[in-house]
Amino acid sequence: MDILDKYELKEWWNTALTPAQRDQISRDYQPMGYPSGARYLYAKLVGKSYCETDKCCFxxxxxxxxxxxxxxxxxxKTEQAVKEALSQPRKNYKDIHLALTGLIKHHYRLxxxxxxxxxxKELCLLQISISRQAASAFKKPPKPHGMNMKKFEELLGHTPVGYDTPQMMPSHLGYKxxxxILEKEGELESALELTEKALKQGWTNDSDKCITKLTVKLDKRK
Incomplete structure (x- = not known):
């Protein structure tokens, strides 16, 4: 089983893309540390994967x-995968959040x-709709894979460092x-409300500067 099989993408891969497109992507997709020249997409998966992201980010x-x-x-296909992931009872909010960031960048560029x-705009709203759950996932301290904390502590012989420390939050492109967009459309109050919400949730968006700028603009409008 390769990674395309794992994510149930093999049929789509073979029908949606041309042989030339598949050749280019499989040649240029090179995960860090993988042997140069080998095609990871077709390599047999060995052992457990402890990656925190999933199909959407892939x-x-x-x-x-x-x-x-x-x-x-x-x-x-990524947008379809995001919507499918959101419909599942168990959701990988990191995976969905990061994939939505890529989609927002793509569409806003055009x-x-x-x-x-x-x-x-639609994708920004979708990312914002899961912002509370995503924030909780990103803040959660990491855990050793494959064993519980007590076993890990016994193995080390001391209390592990960093495993009880909340993680630094990334930026949130949907809010930003x-x-x-709202500021450019003249909706300053809505833009300010969004930015304050992002700050309250802890996203690293330079929200303080944005709030100051929007407040000044609103004061001038009065």
Missing amino acids: LDVLACVAKDDAKDIIRD RQNPAHYNKA QLAI
Whole structure:
């Protein structure tokens, strides 16, 4: 079983993409530490994987590696995977959050097209809708894989360092990008409300500076 089988993507891979597109992506997809020249996408998976991300982020990375029309094909599949992941009873919020960041960047980059502009706003709102759960997932202290903390402590002979420390939060593009969009559309109050919410949840978005800027603009409007 390779990684495409693991994520149940083999049929889609073989039908949605041309042989040339598959060849380019499988050649250029090179995870860190994997032997140069070997094609990871077709390599047999060995042992357990302890990666914190999942199918959505995997597709997002493939889209970054792909060229030309293949990018759009994989972006569409990524969005589909995100919606499927959100419908599952157990959700990997880190995986979904990070994949949505890639999708928002993609569509906002093409914002001159109204369809992409509106899609970027839609995806920002979707990412914001899971922001509380994603924040909880990102803040959670890491745990040793494959064993409980008590066993890990016994193995080390002392209390492990760093495993009880809340993690630093990443940025939240959904909040940041939508606030910028709302500001440009003249919706300063809504932009300020969003930015304050991002700050309260702990996302590292330079929210303090944005709040100051928006407050000054609102004061001038009075």
